[in-house]
Amino acid sequence: MEKKTALITGANAGIGLALADRLLTEFPSIHLCLACRSKSKAEEAQTMLKEKHEEADICVLLVDVSNLESVYRAAEAIKKQYKHIDYLYLNAGIMPVSSVDWSHFWQCLFSSKCVDMFRTGDGLLKQVDGVTTDGMKQIFATNLFGHFALLKKVNSVLGGANRTTQVIWTSSSNAKKSAFMLSDIQHQHGSEPYSSSKYATDMISVALNERFNQQGIYSHTTCPGLVMTNLTYGILPSWFWTLLLPLLILIRIFTPTMNYSPYNGSEALVWLAKQPPQGIDPMCKYHSRLNWLGNRYVEPKKVNSNFIFLNYLFEIQLQLDVDISIAQKAYEELDKMETAIHKGIKLS
Numbered sequence: 369m370e371k372k373t374a375l376i377t378g379a380n381a382g383i384g385l386a387l388a389d390r391l392l393t394e395f396p397s398i399h400l401c402l403a404c405r406s407k408s409k410a411e412e413a414q415t416m417l418k419e420k421h422e423e424a425d426i427c428v429l430l431v432d433v434s435n436l437e438s439v440y441r442a443a444e445a446i447k448k449q450y451k452h453i454d455y456l457y458l459n460a461g462i463m464p465v466s467s468v469d470w471s472h473f474w475q476c477l478f479s480s481k482c483v484d485m486f487r488t489g490d491g492l493l494k495q496v497d498g499v500t501t502d503g504m505k506q507i508f509a510t511n512l513f514g515h516f517a518l519l520k521k522v523n524s525v526l527g528g529a530n531r532t533t534q535v536i537w538t539s540s541s542n543a544k545k546s547a548f549m550l551s552d553i554q555h556q557h558g559s560e561p562y563s564s565s566k567y568a569t570d571m572i573s574v575a576l577n578e579r580f581n582q583q584g585i586y587s588h589t590t591c592p593g594l595v596m597t598n599l600t601y602g603i604l605p606s607w608f609w610t611l612l613l614p615l616l617i618l619i620r621i622f623t624p625t626m627n628y629s630p631y632n633g634s635e636a637l638v639w640l641a642k643q644p645p646q647g648i649d650p651m652c653k654y655h656s657r658l659n660w661l662g663n664r665y666v667e668p669k670k671v672n673s674n675f676i677f678l679n680y681l682f683e684i685q686l687q688l689d690v691d692i693s694i695a696q697k698a699y700e701e702l703d704k705m706e707t708a709i710h711k712g713i714k715l716s
């Protein structure tokens with residue numbers, strides 16, 4: 369059997385690192401490419417994985433997904449090194465937060481929105497954005513656009529006549545339709561850039577399926593739940609989260625999204641790699657779940673039919689509801705942006 373290849377962005381920490389570890393356990397002969405922005409962190413992860421999986425075939429690729437020149441260089445290196453990629457995990461992401469709105473937290477705690485608040489974090493976090501060296505909004509560039517540009521540039525090593533590629537995005541339960549505007553795709557004007565970038569991710573994945581399934585390229589989005597990583601330690605300090613652990617375990621009785629460990633959070637990402645891609649519903653987002661007994665499972669949830677009666681009754685905000693025609697427009701918009709930017713970047 370031919371050896372499978374998986375590339376993971378943001379593989380040196382958190383969910384990406386746990387995923388790399390789990391893929392090596394599930395598919396011992398896999399070739400893993402750790403695509404990271406820091407050479408030292410990537411090599412540290414590579415050493416750690418090799419210690420655990422002695423026979424593992426792992427390489428490092430340097431890429432800063434928020435920098436388009438770096439993305440284009442990485443794409444060239446990928447095309448030189450690989451004939452085909454089986455799994456492309458678009459996982460790297462940031463969520464810079466300046467503060468938690470505790471008064472909103474207490475208000476929601478004693479209302480019907482309580483469970484939804486723990487599931488999505490909606491309205492609790494003050495999200496802050498920056499600007500990249502390319503002049504783009506940082507969160508959009510990192511979470512979505514850099515990955516989109518990478519996908520476009522490595523298209524020739526994806527899918528094919530007799531082979532498939534699974535593109536697997538790490539999205540979020542924080543994705544929010546009302547945070548996204550087609551006319552402001554980078555989220556220059558709003559206050560929820562992370563929620564917008566993840567909603568746009570869910571849409572782009574739908575559009576990718578519409579366009580590329582016939583070429584053997586399948587795209588799926590995942591939701592890791594709440595996981596303790598550098599991202600969440602940027603919201604509250606790690607010691608505080610450790611103190612909260614008993615409470616989070618208790619909250620699992622009401623919502624199976626409190627995954628806590630990156631290992632649990634990567635459940636859906638690993639599960640997808642084990643499925644024949646043709647059989648996976650392209651209109652679903654795949655959620656890593658942990659029930660109150662501590663058992664892991666994957667829950668597919670439609671991204672286009674969130675309008676259920678109970679949501680309406682309890683005034684829970686409609687977070688998703690992806691429209692295929694808007695998704696196609698968003699894809700075209702990103703495509704145009706990338707083409708325009710590519711013209712201005714010359715690789716030496």
Ligand SMILES: NC(=O)C1=CN([C@@H]2O[C@H](COP(=O)(O)OP(=O)(O)OC[C@H]3O[C@@H](n4cnc5c(N)ncnc54)[C@H](OP(=O)(O)O)[C@@H]3O)[C@@H](O)[C@H]2O)C=CC1
Pocket residue numbers: 377378379380381382383384403404405406409431432433434435459460461462463510511538539540541591592593594595596597598599600
């Ligand atoms: N933790 C959670 O509760 C949840 C996380 N997610 C998503 O999971 C994904 C992984 O995050 P998580 O593991 O939690 O967080 P971590 O901060 O632990 O990991 C993020 C990874 O992305 C990398 N990264 C960040 N920016 C860039 C960049 N510009 N170029 C290349 N790599 C970059 C980081 O590299 P470096 O170490 O160099 O910073 C790191 O390897 C993200 O997309 C996040 O949005 C979704 C839902 C919940």
Ligand SMILES: CC(C)CCC[C@@H](C)[C@H]1CC[C@H]2C3=C(CC[C@]12C)[C@@]1(C)CCC(=O)C[C@@H]1CC3
Pocket residue numbers: 463468473485486487488489490492493539540541542593594600603604612615616
């Ligand atoms: C447990 C409580 C006493 C205090 C925690 C309150 C909030 C800080 C958290 C509740 C739900 C969390 C959550 C996220 C961050 C932290 C919370 C808002 C995310 C937004 C992190 C990034 C994601 O992609 C989704 C997470 C959803 C839940």
